[in-house]
Amino acid sequence: MYRYDEFDAAFVRERTAQFSDQVNRRLAGEINEDQFRPLRLMNGLYLQLHAYMLRIAVPYGTLASRQLRMLAHIARKYDRGYGHFTTRQNIQFNWPKLRDIPEILADLASVEMHAIQTSGNCIRNITTDQFAGAAADEIVDPRPVAEILRQWSSLHPEFSYLPRKFKIAMSGGPHDRAAIRFHDIGLQAKVDDRGIVGWEVWVGGGLGRTPMIAKRINEYVPNEHLLAYLESILRVYNRYGRRDNKYKARIKILVHETGIDKIRDEVAEEFRAIANGVLTLPQAEVDRIGAYFAAPEFERVNATVDVAKERIAEPAYGEWLDRNLHPHRQPGYASVTISLKPIGGAPGDATAEQMEAVADLAERYSFDELRVTHEQNLVLPHVRVSDLREVYDALVEARLATGNAGLITDMITCPGMDFCALATARSIPIAQEISRKFSAPERQKEIGDLKIKISGCINACGHHHVGHIGILGLEKKGVENYQITIGGNATEDASVGDTLGHGFAAEEVPDAIERLIDTYIARRETPDEPFIAAFKRLGEAPFKEALYGNG
Amino acid sequence: MAMASLAFAPPKHDKLRALGIMALNGMFDEMDGVAVLRQAVADLLPGDIAIVSSFGADSSVLLHMVAEVDRALPVYFLETGKHFAETLAYVETLKAHLGLSNIRWLRPDPKDIARFDPRGDLWETDPDSCCHIRKTEPLDAELTGYGGWITGRKRYQTSERGVLPHFELTSDDRIKVNPLAYFSDTDVNAYKVAHGLPEHPLFAKGYKSIGCAPCTTIVAEGEDPRAGRWRGLNKKECGIHFDFNGAIAKPVATVEKNLFRDGAFIADPFRAWSEGDDLASVRYTHIPLKLFLENRDAVLGNPHPNGLLVSPGDRIEDAAADLGRFASIAVSFPGFNDGRGYSTARLIAERYRYQGELRAVGDVLMDQVPLMRRCGITAFVVTHAATRKALESGHLTTVNLFYQPVGVTEVPVGTRPFLRRAAEAETV
Numbered sequence: 001m002y003r004y005d006e007f008d009a010a011f012v013r014e015r016t017a018q019f020s021d022q023v024n025r026r027l028a029g030e031i032n033e034d035q036f037r038p039l040r041l042m043n044g045l046y047l048q049l050h051a052y053m054l055r056i057a058v059p060y061g062t063l064a065s066r067q068l069r070m071l072a073h074i075a076r077k078y079d080r081g082y083g084h085f086t087t088r089q090n091i092q093f094n095w096p097k098l099r100d101i102p103e104i105l106a107d108l109a110s111v112e113m114h115a116i117q118t119s120g121n122c123i124r125n126i127t128t129d130q131f132a133g134a135a136a137d138e139i140v141d142p143r144p145v146a147e148i149l150r151q152w153s154s155l156h157p158e159f160s161y162l163p164r165k166f167k168i169a170m171s172g173g174p175h176d177r178a179a180i181r182f183h184d185i186g187l188q189a190k191v192d193d194r195g196i197v198g199w200e201v202w203v204g205g206g207l208g209r210t211p212m213i214a215k216r217i218n219e220y221v222p223n224e225h226l227l228a229y230l231e232s233i234l235r236v237y238n239r240y241g242r243r244d245n246k247y248k249a250r251i252k253i254l255v256h257e258t259g260i261d262k263i264r265d266e267v268a269e270e271f272r273a274i275a276n277g278v279l280t281l282p283q284a285e286v287d288r289i290g291a292y293f294a295a296p297e298f299e300r301v302n303a304t305v306d307v308a309k310e311r312i313a314e315p316a317y318g319e320w321l322d323r324n325l326h327p328h329r330q331p332g333y334a335s336v337t338i339s340l341k342p343i344g345g346a347p348g349d350a351t352a353e354q355m356e357a358v359a360d361l362a363e364r365y366s367f368d369e370l371r372v373t374h375e376q377n378l379v380l381p382h383v384r385v386s387d388l389r390e391v392y393d394a395l396v397e398a399r400l401a402t403g404n405a406g407l408i409t410d411m412i413t414c415p416g417m418d419f420c421a422l423a424t425a426r427s428i429p430i431a432q433e434i435s436r437k438f439s440a441p442e443r444q445k446e447i448g449d450l451k452i453k454i455s456g457c458i459n460a461c462g463h464h465h466v467g468h469i470g471i472l473g474l475e476k477k478g479v480e481n482y483q484i485t486i487g488g489n490a491t492e493d494a495s496v497g498d499t500l501g502h503g504f505a506a507e508e509v510p511d512a513i514e515r516l517i518d519t520y521i522a523r524r525e526t527p528d529e530p531f532i533a534a535f536k537r538l539g540e541a542p543f544k545e546a547l548y549g550n551g
Numbered sequence: 552m553a554m555a556s557l558a559f560a561p562p563k564h565d566k567l568r569a570l571g572i573m574a575l576n577g578m579f580d581e582m583d584g585v586a587v588l589r590q591a592v593a594d595l596l597p598g599d600i601a602i603v604s605s606f607g608a609d610s611s612v613l614l615h616m617v618a619e620v621d622r623a624l625p626v627y628f629l630e631t632g633k634h635f636a637e638t639l640a641y642v643e644t645l646k647a648h649l650g651l652s653n654i655r656w657l658r659p660d661p662k663d664i665a666r667f668d669p670r671g672d673l674w675e676t677d678p679d680s681c682c683h684i685r686k687t688e689p690l691d692a693e694l695t696g697y698g699g700w701i702t703g704r705k706r707y708q709t710s711e712r713g714v715l716p717h718f719e720l721t722s723d724d725r726i727k728v729n730p731l732a733y734f735s736d737t738d739v740n741a742y743k744v745a746h747g748l749p750e751h752p753l754f755a756k757g758y759k760s761i762g763c764a765p766c767t768t769i770v771a772e773g774e775d776p777r778a779g780r781w782r783g784l785n786k787k788e789c790g791i792h793f794d795f796n797g798a799i800a801k802p803v804a805t806v807e808k809n810l811f812r813d814g815a816f817i818a819d820p821f822r823a824w825s826e827g828d829d830l831a832s833v834r835y836t837h838i839p840l841k842l843f844l845e846n847r848d849a850v851l852g853n854p855h856p857n858g859l860l861v862s863p864g865d866r867i868e869d870a871a872a873d874l875g876r877f878a879s880i881a882v883s884f885p886g887f888n889d890g891r892g893y894s895t896a897r898l899i900a901e902r903y904r905y906q907g908e909l910r911a912v913g914d915v916l917m918d919q920v921p922l923m924r925r926c927g928i929t930a931f932v933v934t935h936a937a938t939r940k941a942l943e944s945g946h947l948t949t950v951n952l953f954y955q956p957v958g959v960t961e962v963p964v965g966t967r968p969f970l971r972r973a974a975e976a977e978t979v
Contacts, residue, residue: 014949028573029576099574100577151954154954155953157925157957159890
């Protein structure tokens with residue numbers, strides 16, 4: 001994976017010194033909260049319900065063992081012994097003290113990490129497929145280009161005060177595991193007719209109050225022009241994106257109100273003016289960065305594992321094998337998903353001890369590498385099939401062996417009213433209740449692939465719009481009320497879920513979900529037809545009836 | 552944007568001590584007043600700290616915290632002789648309710664009253680002096696015996712208090728503790744309700760900040776809570792808050808020299824456009840882009856040096872051909888978080904290769920100046936004092952390494968190697 005050179009290290013060092021100075025000026029009262037807010041936000045520091053919250057970037061979701069160990073150290077020393085992995089492949093600490101922030105940032109810098117641009121109205125951490133560089137179905141590993149984009153977007157002087165935040169996601173293959181159609185810019189790897197890899201560019205997707213599926217703005221941009229093309233999009237957005245209303249300030253609104261064709265023309269005009277200039281990306285640089293992401297020295301082995309047999313011997317292990325492995329491009333290897341969704345737990349949380357256990361496993365079994373997924377899990381990308389049993393046993397020890405990847409209890413959940421100052425309802429307790437209700441492994445297996453996503457307010461950090469079943473917590477006359485949406489999908493078959501009727505009280509939600517599940521199971525054509533496919537085929541009616549009766 | 556940072560005059564006291572106090576400010580959660588108080592009373596200044604309370608509308612909150620930490624802590628009440636009868640009764644109410652055992656009444660020196668306020672109307676003719684003899688003098692005499700004191704001041708109360716920290720070092724090296732610094736009006740009321748604290752009898756009648764009877768009026772809904780004090784007079788703080796920390800400073804910025812160019816502040820030869828100016832004859836004026844486009848011939852016929860003002864939303868493209876006719880272009884940043892000016896500046900400098908003075912006007916703050924410079928801006932109209940100081944001293948904390956090449960004047964030294972090479976190739 002990428003290693004800082006002297007330039008990167010000095011950059012982060014200077015940035016840490018700069019922010020330490022800003023923190024001290026704030027502590028001394030030399031700048032007020034209004035002036036401090038954008039500065040701290042650009043360094044990942046939020047003021048939450050109870051305390052400051054520090055969000056640390058995990059660029060394109062890739063971590064080395066020593067980095068995860070440092071996160072564990074920070075959790076233990078400066079926080080309450082745990083961290084929370086987010087849907088942006090980042091990690092958040094919910095209880096740091098302002099006075100400790102400079103020290104935390106210095107600790108992070110020592111392992112080539114930072115919190116730059118994890119919040120604020122700037123270009124945020126660039127996210128990718130968690131199986132990048134490992135997946136069997138990938139065209140190209142998107143991380144070298146993601147790293148180049150990280151560098152290009154870091155403290156970009158023109159784009160540090162955009163109308164609103166700006167999120168870029170990349171997918172290296174046709175199967176979209178990075179939800180690129182729900183980002184401000186989505187990049188999908190594509191091969192042109194000469195066999196050269198470039199990017200299909202999508203723009204104007206997003207969730208939040210106004211969910212929108214991105215529009216395709218360019219069918220193919222080769223690497224050499226990618227920086228100039230993205231700079232053109234950003235410039236058009238910076239100049240013409242709305243600033244009169246923060247809820248209409250994302251690029252999705254500009255694209256929606258102006259029309260994709262006009263935006264495409266404006267971007268093209270801007271691109272004509274700057275193309276072939278200093279932003280032209282030489283192949284040599286792509287290769288140089290790419291070398292950092294070269295595949296590890298895989299052994300030529302051809303081991304396989306008989307999941308059915310293992311399941312008979314030990315159901316929990318069999319279940320884990322069945323659910324938590326992803327096909328690897330190298331025979332004899334698999335990518336292992338480590339679920340941070342234990343039954344009844346807070347989704348995405350990991351304790352310092354768990355982080356250290358995972359770091360040990362990555363070091364020993366996965367070429368020192370691990371990933372954070374946008375579904376708030378961790379991944380060991382390159383594990384020998386013959387090591388799976390040992391990995392599993394170690395995960396059991398660390399209480400991280402839940403075999404539920406992609407199942408009903410593997411939910412995306414925002415922090416909700418338990419932590420977040422914006423939330424209007426709780427989300428973690430709802431996830432916990434659903435998780436308990438469907439805790440039985442047989443029941444989860446019977447249901448199969450199902451994505452539930454829960455947000456505690458209309459800002460939709462829990463991606464409820466793209467949940468096969470989405471849950472949105474609102475507040476009505478002082479009481480929490482949960483709307484249920486059905487039919488959302490964050491993949492290449494992107495769609496936004498629909499609300500079928502009135503909302504439910506918190507305690508009614510798990511039963512309502514169960515009625516939807518029962519309807520699906522009763523109406524599916526075969527046990528292999530997933531929920532989302534059955535919903536597409538059947539339409540809303542049976543599910544509406546399940547929720548509200550046929551009155 | 553506040554000038555509030557100026558309220559903190561350069562410290563004259565021991566630097567280590569000052570740093571220690573600064574560090575204390577990071578130690579407590581903003582709302583944890585009790586912990587701040589406990590630190591002050593038990594740890595920092597045991598037996599050497601007191602509190603002065605007005606027993607006003609909000610005083611019960613801090614006194615409740617005091618009672619939680621130490622009921623025997625000296626609580627001074629300034630009996631100015633001008634209080635509402637309700638306030639005097641309220642002293643007894645709170646004393647009983649909270650079990651405070653050490654309330655000390657301070658009265659003005661009768662000799663001072665006889666000499667300066669024989670008719671009792673000094674509050675009307677000279678409120679500052681009235682506060683002085685009734686509050687500052689009696690209190691000073693008493694407080695010199697303490698290493699520190701506790702106040703109930705809150706940031707929200709007046710704009711001058713916008714940067715109030717938990718702990719402050721005063722100019723005479725004592726420590727002022729403000730446990731409620733971060734409390735808002737809502738927090739105070741919530742605290743009162745949560746702890747069942749008795750209200751000041753006048754609170755319900757609309758008095759939100761209660762001092763001496765003659766100088767306190769009712770505050771209207773939505774008005775600053777302290778607006779009722781010294782209403783109509785240009786007075787915001789009584790002497791007891793005024794005399795520490797080098798007083799409430801006036802803005803240092805002078806109107807004459809507020810243009811920063813070539814490393815120094817100079818007198819600005821330009822002025823802003825104002826209604827009624829004549830486009831054909833103004834001189835050294837930044838003419839708004841929209842007006843220029845509508846009256847292009849008149850402006851181009853004007854023989855005097857003039858500038859162009861580009862505001863967010865303006866299309867600089869429309870004036871691209873005429874930029875060279877202006878001696879200065881001002882890019883407006885109406886708020887520091889409105890980033891449109893950065894794109895405008897880059898277009899002017901890079902695409903249209905404008906050679907004249909490119910200046911930033913509006914909300915120009917030190918943390919954005921380095922970004923503006925990278926986008927081609929060479930001059931800054933600065934009114935924010937801390938920014939002014941930073942520019943004058945050349946001390947802008949910033950990141951000097953750049954990942955991306957930006958600007959024509961910025962040879963991308965310090966950018967990534969491949970970008971540097973590409974830029975060199977282009978300029979050859």
